Amino acid sequence: MNLVIPETVKFWSQFGHPILMWVLLGLTVYALYSGIQWRRTRTADKDTRKELIQKDFRTKHYQIGSLLLALMVLGTIGGMAVTYINNGKLFFGPHLLVGLSMTGLIAISAALIPLMQKGNEFARYTHITLNVTLLGLFTWQAVTGMEIVQKILSKL
Template sequence: MDIAIPDTVKTWSQFGHPVLMWILLGVAVYSLYLGFQIRRTRTVEDKDVRKDLIKKDFRTRHYQLGSILLAFMITGTVGGMAVTYINNGKLFVGPHLLVGLGMTALIAISAALVPFMQKGNDAARVTHIALNVALLGLFGWQAVTGMDIVQRIISKM
């Protein structure tokens, strides 16, 4: 079955993935901040400071934001691949695609560690932090390589 997609939709759909990913990069940085605040709350010695930090409920916000990141990152990855295939009839297998797929696996593994962290498993917590720091570094690299791809798309318009 061949569905005819209007050319304007094909053209402008190419920019949905980059816009979503830039937004998610910002959300990921904020989520990192919340994660550090959770760690600070857990390790602070001063009881008054700790009470003030607990009132800010960093844990819930971090958990909710992480869930949103997981959902939209997977959706954005699949959507970017779908739009590329629709517009070109193929995927371009290269570093941007492969790192993006690897990032999708990293965020899924990181989210899978949450139940273990909730039970106090410090190894899961350290692994979660390490995976997410690596994920954020890769996300920054993806932003740069993604803009190269966007520039190539614009030059062909």
């Protein structure tokens, strides 16, 4: 079966992945904020804790984290698919390898949640370490991704 994709669709599809990833980078920063606030809630004195509980950072952090996991996996697959559709191959390089590694890191981080819910501090610190690493890699990916977008635009 030979599926023919119109050239305009092929061209504009190249920008979906970068846009999604920039949105996810922003959501990652918010997930960090809500995670810090949830940690503060758990360790705060009685009055501060009562005030923070009302803001429900635990639920916000969990929901944003779940959304990040789902969209990062889909965004990674989508970015690879669009690259393959437009070029007939994937470009093996740091951007691809780091992106795949990030997808693995976020999956491992999410897998630690059941242990964290049982009070496992090692799982909690591992979750934090993985996510701070993920944020650093995500920032680097944003820079290298914009270099790729500039290459695409220069071919116009």
